[in-house]
Amino acid sequence: TTLVTQLSLDRQYLLKKLLKHWNGPISITMYGSDYQAWDLIQYLQNDEIGSRTNVAIHLVYKRDYLYPVNYLRNIALNAVSTPYVFLCDGDFLPNYNLYSLLKKAAKTLMNVPQKRALVVPAFEKLYPNMNFPSNKLSLLQQLEKKLIRSFHPLWKHGHFATNYELWEKTSDPYTVKWELYYEPYVMVKSNVVRYDQRFVGYGFNKASQIMELNAQGYEFVVLPNAFVIHIPHPPSTSRTNVELLRCVRRMFGDFIQSLIMRYGEQFLKFDTSDYSSKDQLVLGINRLFFNDKGKEASGYRQKH
Numbered sequence: 064t065t066l067v068t069q070l071s072l073d074r075q076y077l078l079k080k081l082l083k084h085w086n087g088p089i090s091i092t093m094y095g096s097d098y099q100a101w102d103l104i105q106y107l108q109n110d111e112i113g114s115r116t117n118v119a120i121h122l123v124y125k126r127d128y129l130y131p132v133n134y135l136r137n138i139a140l141n142a143v144s145t146p147y148v149f150l151c152d153g154d155f156l157p158n159y160n161l162y163s164l165l166k167k168a169a170k171t172l173m174n175v176p177q178k179r180a181l182v183v184p185a186f187e188k189l190y191p192n193m194n195f196p197s198n199k200l201s202l203l204q205q206l207e208k209k210l211i212r213s214f215h216p217l218w219k220h221g222h223f224a225t226n227y228e229l230w231e232k233t234s235d236p237y238t239v240k241w242e243l244y245y246e247p248y249v250m251v252k253s254n255v256v257r258y259d260q261r262f263v264g265y266g267f268n269k270a271s272q273i274m275e276l277n278a279q280g281y282e283f284v285v286l287p288n289a290f291v292i293h294i295p296h297p298p299s300t301s302r303t304n305v306e307l308l309r310c311v312r313r314m315f316g317d318f319i320q321s322l323i324m325r326y327g328e329q330f331l332k333f334d335t336s337d338y339s340s341k342d343q344l345v346l347g348i349n350r351l352f353f354n355d356k357g358k359e360a361s362g363y364r365q366k367h
Contacts, residue, residue, distance in 0.1 A: 064250060065090050065145045065166045069135035070153030072099035075106060077294060082115060084195075087162035090142045091153065092135040100124070101122075127308070133258035140257060148171065149250045149296065155291040159197065164289050165250050172236060172284060173252070180249040182239070184225050185214035187293035199288050199336055203231060214293055220244035221270070225285055233277040233287050240275035246270040247284075248291055250358055259318060264307050267315045274319075277306040278326040303354045 065088040070077060072095025081089070098334055099123050105167040107120075112311050123131070140148065146163050147169050151157070159162075161183070186202065194203035205211040213227045224242040246269040255354065256275050277283075 064088070064147040064149055064164065064169060065143045065253070066151060066157070066162075067091075067136065067139045067143060067148045068151050069132060069139060070154045071095055071096065071130065072103055073101075074153065075103050080156055080294070081153065084156045084159055085162055086116045087166075088119075088143075088145055090121070090139040092124060092139040094123045094130065094135055095138050096104045096125050096213075103342050115326055116211065120290050129263040131260070131263050134260045135280055136268075137260060138254070143253045146253055147250055147254045148255065149181075149183070149248070150255075151248045151291060154196065154294050155248065156294060157183070157291050158199075158202075158289065159195075159290070161289055164286065166281055167248065168236075168286060168289075173250075175218050177258075178276075178279060178281045180247075180251045180273075180283050181236075181289075182247040182249055182283050183291055184227065184230050184285065185248055185288045185291050185293065186211050187214045188295055191295050195292065196290075199290065202290060206231070210293070212321065221246050222282075228288065230285060235287055236284050237287075239279075239283050239285055241273070241283060243274075244270050245277075245283075247283070249273075249276075251276070251281075261314050261318070264311070267311055267318070270313065275322060278322050305353045 066081075066085050067090050068081075069092045074092050078091065078093075093100075103120075119139075119142055121142060123138065136150070140150075147165070149157075149161075149165055151237075165181070171176050172181060173179055184205075189210055189212060193205070196205055198213070202211065213222060213225075214314075215221045220242060221244060224239050224245045225247055226237070226239055229237060242316070244267075254277065256272065258268065261269060294358060
């Protein structure tokens with residue numbers, strides 16, 4: 064299993080952390096200026112991580128202010144040679160034994176006719192200097208002490224379908240239903256559908272791929288002892304770019320339309336009878352996320 068991710072070069076310090084948490088293959092695309100790329104090369108040459116032989120770093124030079132997140136993901140994904148990939152973001156760190164857990168899961172849970180995506184629950188630190196939990200028991204203790212929490216609790220659509228309450232109690236894998244805007248980090252076969260590269264900056268870039276996996280009939284199975292933790296960092300400026308959010312809204316509408324044309328609207332798997340046309344269906348879905356002015360709808364988390 065190869066960990067597939069992307070990262071901006073101004074956050075290269077996260078790469079060193081990631082390599083300490085994951086000893087398996089990594090394919091990572093890094094984005095920035097030529098000066099930052101040279102700095103990365105020097106950084107790798109002067110550090111012990113430069114001796115790793117199972118890490119592929121792909122450099123994409125910055126051309127404009129919009130972060131081409133799905134383009135970067137696809138570059139890393141297309142370079143993989145292993146049968147399975149773990150799709151994650153560069154500002155998340157996996158639990159220390161996640162690589163071995165996913166190798167076992169590939170043999171026991173993926174050897175079935177049904178298309179499957181194995182979900183790795185996501186959490187976030189509440190205090191930057193807290194110790195990284197060594198295992199699930201340690202994480203549960205930190206949850207109880209409110210040192211850590213499930214990722215994006217104020218935007219429940221993103222990860223709550225994972226069913227954190229059940230995850231805390233169980234030692235067995237369990238299946239969850241896809242929900243609109245669900246965007247978990249998953250292990251899948253490496254021939255998985257690629258990310259839609261129209262999505263740049265912030266909004267829907269992961270959720271669109273997960274939506275298409277659902278349209279293709281994937282089953283989402285949550286792993287009971289696996290987790291990733293978000294590392295705090297300054298928020299992206301694209302989150303407050305109203306013009307970009309309007310563009311993302313239109314792109315997401317186009318994306319839904321394309322899925323409906325290819326798979327039929329039944330892939331959404333919720334009641335669509337209130338909508339008299341596909342256009343109204345798309346508009347109704349978008350209004351769950353955006354208000355009429357293109358800004359994030361009330362209740363959406365404003366900080367990352």
